Amino acid sequence: MSATATPHTTPHPTSAQAPSSLDAVWARLSHAQVLRRRALGILGTLAVLAMPWIGSAWPDEGSVHQGLEWAGLALLVLALLGRCACMLYLGGRKGADLVAEGPYSVSRNPLYVFSMLAVLGIGLQTGSLAVGLVLALAAFGVFRWIVSEEERMLHAAFGAPFEAYCARVPRFLPRWAAWRSPQHVTVDLQGVWKTVRDALPYFLSIPVFEAIEAAQDAGWVHVHLWLY
Template identity: 65%
Template sequence: MDQISAHYLDSSANRIEDKIIDSRWEHLARAQVRRRHALGWLAAMAMCSLLWIDSAWPEASIQNQGLEWLGLALIFLAVLGRAACMLYVGGRKGSDLVADGPYSISRNPLYVFSMLAVLGIGLQTGSLTIGLGFTAVAYLIFRWIVREEEILLSLAFGKDFDAYCKTVPRFFPRFSLWQSPQHVIVDLPGIWRTVRDALPYFLAVPVFELIEAAQRAGWVHVYVSLF
């Protein structure tokens, strides 16, 4: 009788736990939608405000051109990095605690590469200040969504996730922790979707060139110049 009661208590506890996890998944899905909307609105407002902001470095200067080329390199790195993350996470995200490859040195490498992309996009203006400002705002948004994700992961994986958090930093990589299996199962459609979704990053190049051209032509007036 005691064994039967214990069995039903365990089953009931498991059902309650599953319902809590499902509820957190739904909450996280809504939070992810809000994250995408927030980034979209911020990007739109940034584009509008940048019509009246310019780099304090002359367009042909080494500083201006160097920042733009550095930004382009960071965008390329971000696209390749996000694809590399998908080599390891594939369709496992949410079902397994992924702690290999990029996830062995940072708990959120996808967001790290996204911040690199945001920095690269900001540097297309030729201004380090704008690039760092973009990145700071993106960091605040990603930090918020990561906290939401960590609540779910803690519920789903318990002590394993807690131990993972104690070893691996939330964002900034600790390269000495790198570990990777010899073979990984590759989700090719997932990698393609990741690359496809990241390709719009490169639109920053022609967009900011058009803004600079409009400013040089006198179609819009520059009120603020930033290094």
């Protein structure tokens, strides 16, 4: 999510924004988030259904194939740790604050950046760079859409401070030189553990795609498209 207000709270309205208008913005964002989850679920389902007929052009035991799988695992671990780091700064907020510290000081949407890395890592478990990139680009399309909805809400809620934040921090690609962080942060441990729980299914891609490869090698399914 973007530099954001604490979940489940409503920001104080700006002078140009009535409470009823803010409620409408929050309702629209909530609906958009439901659509995002559905879109990602459909994307994941289609990928699993299609993969038995798509194979890596790299030999299963070759260094490239194995290297891509290990790189994918590293990305999954990075995504898990990165999402937890975001929650360290986001989850402990008690009020409706514009979070612009830690990961949110270098990217307006670090949670989505790490989610895209996770999707790339999942795709690389097939041993194909092309599959990983296609899945990551599809996820990027979904996230880019939801970010536009979130930024509309944040602009309505925070006005000029959010505009200044957008001018200073990139939407996705981190600007590491802009990193800033307080010496101490209040941590919501329940939120961090929830983040870990939500991210653990990423690692199910490893046995799922290994099972698909085994089925392909055994001749139970036939590959129709080979990708590098």
